[in-house]
Amino acid sequence: MSIASFPEGFVWGVSTSAFQIEGATSADGRGPAIWDAFSADRAEACDHYHRYPEDVQLMKDLGMAAYRFSVSWARVFPEGAGKANPAGLDFYDRLLDELLAAGITPYATLYHWDLPQALEDAGGWPSRDTARHFADYAAAVCERLGDRVDTWFTLNEPWVAAFLGYGSGIHAPGRKSAAEAFKSAHHMLLAHGLGAQALRSAGAAKVGAVLNISPVMTPAQVSDFGRELSEEDAEAVARIDALVNRQFLDPMLRGEYPADLLPIIERSAGLNHIQEGDLETIAQPIDLLGINYYTPSVVQAQPSEPADPAFPGSEGILFCTIPTAVTAMGWPIVPNCLSLLLRRISREYPDIELMITENGADFVDVVTGDGIHDMERISFIEEHLRALRSAIADGARVRGYLVWTLLDNLEWADGYQRKFGLVHVDFGTQRRRMKDSALWYRDVIRRNGLVETRPKRPTLETVAARARVSRATVSRVVNGEASVSPDVRATVMRVVQELGYVPNAAARSLVTRRTNTIALVLSVPRHGGDPLTAAVVQYVTSMLEGAGKQITLMLADTAESHRRIVQHVEARLVDGVVLLPPDRADTLAERLSRTGVPIVLLGKPAIASLVPYVDVDNAGGAAAATEHLLALGRRHLGMICGPMDLVAVQDRLAGHRAALQRAGLQPLLALADLTRPSGAAATRRLLGDDPALDAVFAATDQLAIGALRAAREAGRRVPEDLAIVGFDDIDAASATTPGLTTVRVPVADQALALARLLLSRLEGRHTTSVVLPTRLVVRDSA
Numbered sequence: 043m044s045i046a047s048f049p050e051g052f053v054w055g056v057s058t059s060a061f062q063i064e065g066a067t068s069a070d071g072r073g074p075a076i077w078d079a080f081s082a083d084r085a086e087a088c089d090h091y092h093r094y095p096e097d098v099q100l101m102k103d104l105g106m107a108a109y110r111f112s113v114s115w116a117r118v119f120p121e122g123a124g125k126a127n128p129a130g131l132d133f134y135d136r137l138l139d140e141l142l143a144a145g146i147t148p149y150a151t152l153y154h155w156d157l158p159q160a161l162e163d164a165g166g167w168p169s170r171d172t173a174r175h176f177a178d179y180a181a182a183v184c185e186r187l188g189d190r191v192d193t194w195f196t197l198n199e200p201w202v203a204a205f206l207g208y209g210s211g212i213h214a215p216g217r218k219s220a221a222e223a224f225k226s227a228h229h230m231l232l233a234h235g236l237g238a239q240a241l242r243s244a245g246a247a248k249v250g251a252v253l254n255i256s257p258v259m260t261p262a263q264v265s266d267f268g269r270e271l272s273e274e275d276a277e278a279v280a281r282i283d284a285l286v287n288r289q290f291l292d293p294m295l296r297g298e299y300p301a302d303l304l305p306i307i308e309r310s311a312g313l314n315h316i317q318e319g320d321l322e323t324i325a326q327p328i329d330l331l332g333i334n335y336y337t338p339s340v341v342q343a344q345p346s347e348p349a350d351p352a353f354p355g356s357e358g359i360l361f362c363t364i365p366t367a368v369t370a371m372g373w374p375i376v377p378n379c380l381s382l383l384l385r386r387i388s389r390e391y392p393d394i395e396l397m398i399t400e401n402g403a404d405f406v407d408v409v410t411g412d413g414i415h416d417m418e419r420i421s422f423i424e425e426h427l428r429a430l431r432s433a434i435a436d437g438a439r440v441r442g443y444l445v446w447t448l449l450d451n452l453e454w455a456d457g458y459q460r461k462f463g464l465v466h467v468d469f470g471t472q473r474r475r476m477k478d479s480a481l482w483y484r485d486v487i488r489r490n491g492l493v494e495t496r497p498k499r500p501t502l503e504t505v506a507a508r509a510r511v512s513r514a515t516v517s518r519v520v521n522g523e524a525s526v527s528p529d530v531r532a533t534v535m536r537v538v539q540e541l542g543y544v545p546n547a548a549a550r551s552l553v554t555r556r557t558n559t560i561a562l563v564l565s566v567p568r569h570g571g572d573p574l575t576a577a578v579v580q581y582v583t584s585m586l587e588g589a590g591k592q593i594t595l596m597l598a599d600t601a602e603s604h605r606r607i608v609q610h611v612e613a614r615l616v617d618g619v620v621l622l623p624p625d626r627a628d629t630l631a632e633r634l635s636r637t638g639v640p641i642v643l644l645g646k647p648a649i650a651s652l653v654p655y656v657d658v659d660n661a662g663g664a665a666a667a668t669e670h671l672l673a674l675g676r677r678h679l680g681m682i683c684g685p686m687d688l689v690a691v692q693d694r695l696a697g698h699r700a701a702l703q704r705a706g707l708q709p710l711l712a713l714a715d716l717t718r719p720s721g722a723a724a725t726r727r728l729l730g731d732d733p734a735l736d737a738v739f740a741a742t743d744q745l746a747i748g749a750l751r752a753a754r755e756a757g758r759r760v761p762e763d764l765a766i767v768g769f770d771d772i773d774a775a776s777a778t779t780p781g782l783t784t785v786r787v788p789v790a791d792q793a794l795a796l797a798r799l800l801l802s803r804l805e806g807r808h809t810t811s812v813v814l815p816t817r818l819v820v821r822d823s824a
């Protein structure tokens with residue numbers, strides 16, 4: 043057996059983080075942290091706080107040389123600053139002793155996103171004080187534990203903590219401000235510098251930081267790195283690279299911000315928070331840079347694109363979906379990008395020693411009687427290790443590799459549904475079970491390398507043999523043919539899952555006939571029986587059935603149902619998918635589009651992609667409604683907005699704002715959910731805010747009907763005192779007194795356009811999104 047070896051002394055191990063595994067969030071005086079309240083899930087996690095001896099034993103059994111964990115700041119300083127809590131430090135003291143006794147080298151991260159709530163309440167990372175408190179915390183921890191830790195990492199992935207925590211708000215603490223995100227990023231860098239100084243004074247052996255580095259490229263470059271770019275695309279790539287990568291690399295390793303980033307920071311946040319001397323502090327010499335790599339960022343120039351809130355300053359850049367294999371998280375699997383990025387870092391920052399501090403994958407695991415056969419995870423890690431080895435051969439100075447992660451855990455905003463562990467955790471019983479990937483990794487560690495021949499992926503033949511059926515039968519099941527009996531289908535599907543078999547093109551083409559089935563995937567309507575959804579189901583069904591297709595209705599209401607739907611589509615049990623309405627920023631649309639099966643969406647998705655959709659001109663309709671009110675001489679306009687995470691609501695607000703701006707007026711807004719009572723309540727608030735209010739534009743008819751009621755109760759005549767306009771033209775709109783002026787969205791046209799779009803996609807024709815015009819319907823209310 044020939045071995046592709048790694049350098050002698052190469053460090054193998056795993057990484058974890060405190061909040062994701064420890065649980066025990068109020069044990070022994072731990073204070074609250076920002077993720078406690080933000081996470082919708084039980085914080086018990088893996089109960090590692092109590093079960094750490096078992097977890098260390100697992101690592102020992104697997105032959106791990108290194109373990110990177112993080113310290114919970116709120117255990118050490120329950121109030122973030124001030125009085126330390128010795129009992130919190132005791133836990134890490136026990137853990138370190140246990141690790142050393144097992145022969146495992148500890149690497150400790152001081153900040154893996156779990157800021158003490160008290161510090162968030164005092165201003166959080168946008169406040170400079172947080173960086174100073176961090177340095178005190180670093181000193182206290184190092185004084186107590188420094189004698190046993192090999193390397194201290196100050197921060198984990200500051201880009202994520204700053205821009206998802208304070209920019210897009212999808213991570214704790216959930217703030218949404220570009221200015222705060224940039225300030226947070228700077229203060230995290232400062233915390234790193236001050237922390238590194240504090241660690242050195244407290245006698246730390248080695249100091250480093252961990253960054254998420256994501257190679258940035260266009261879709262065409264994914265398969266051809268050397269590809270020449272247009273000037274616009276090159277600019278888009280450079281801008282995202284500055285935001286994600288160089289914003290942190292350059293200050294830490296060169297003592298300067300990238301010149302092309304400063305104007306972007308200045309536009310959102312000014313530059314006053316970057317004080318004299320900060321950059322020298324940030325650029326403390328470090329011994330090791332930890333790199334977390336999962337997937338590249340794929341972008342291209344697209345002039346009309348608004349900025350993505352996680353990337354303030356990214357106007358005119360589209361984040362693209364690419365047709366590659368993906369993990370269950372929807373992240374494209376591109377192992378070569380790991381070598382690409384290591385070569386780049388080694389070239390541009392030649393002095394720094396590197397370690398891969400996280401790399402791994404979320405895949406759907408199936409627990410069977412004889413184990414968890416997670417072939418996909420093994421292939422993922424193996425392919426990345428091959429890429430790593432080739433970068434090392436080219437001279438990259440990489441000291442070690444840590445898998446993310448030891449245990450299935452609490453994956454931040456995604457909760458327990460994500461499975462990144464080498465070890466499976468049953469969260470009902472806390473039982474740990476090694477997956478095949480754990481045993482495979484143990485062998486890699488033992489031989490310090492990979493076997494030259496790749497482990498064989500299960501083939502069609504393996505499935506056929508285990509299920510005791512013919513290859514053609516397997517192929518028929520994979521292709522969703524109706525001619526297979528339900529029993530046989532169930533057996534084959536079970537074996538497919540057990541083996542982690544991924545059907546390839548050959549299996550699919552054994553039987554070429556199409557399934558002639560279309561999946562119509564419905565999310566649960568946010569509010570009661572949504573008439574648009576009902577109409578679309580009716581029209582799409584009759585039109586596609588007319589074209590000889592069968593329709594399978596699938597309800598996407600839970601994470602589990604999302605998983606099943608993706609599997610169903612991946613197994614090619616349908617020819618196409620109509621998804622409606624993807625109103626929340628979830629990844630179902632993205633995951634479905636990556637299966638390669640044609641998909642169309644109702645409504646513009648929250649995350650821009652190349653998937654075609656049908657929408658109505660929400661902004662244009664709202665502008666027309668607003669202009670109508672202005673033309674009636676109204677000058678005191680209020681708008682009732684629905685939930686702002688609905689893309690349609692965002693667009694309606696944008697149209698309203700634009701029309702007001704043209705008239706030189708300021709918007710007056712009230713937020714509501716989607717119900718009539720909340721429309722009424724919002725109207726009362728608007729009347730309170732501006733007693734001269736003479737017009738209301740509501741984002742939906744339901745809200746407008748609530749407004750009519752509130753106007754009546756407040757003794758205002760409609761339209762004389764208060765003109766009211768709605769949006770959607772639902773049936774009830776013509777039956778109100780007075781009749782409601784509203785914006786009509788073409789329900790049937792949307793449905794027909796959706797069906798047509800899908801049919802063209804099925805025929806392989808080029809398709810683009812469709813935006814249908816809306817029309818103002820004037821009745822008596824305005």
Ligand code: FCB
Pocket residue numbers: 059062198199202254334400446453454462
């Ligand atoms: C990284 C985080 C880690 C985990 C993995 C999947 O960004 O550092 O905690 O969430 O992603």
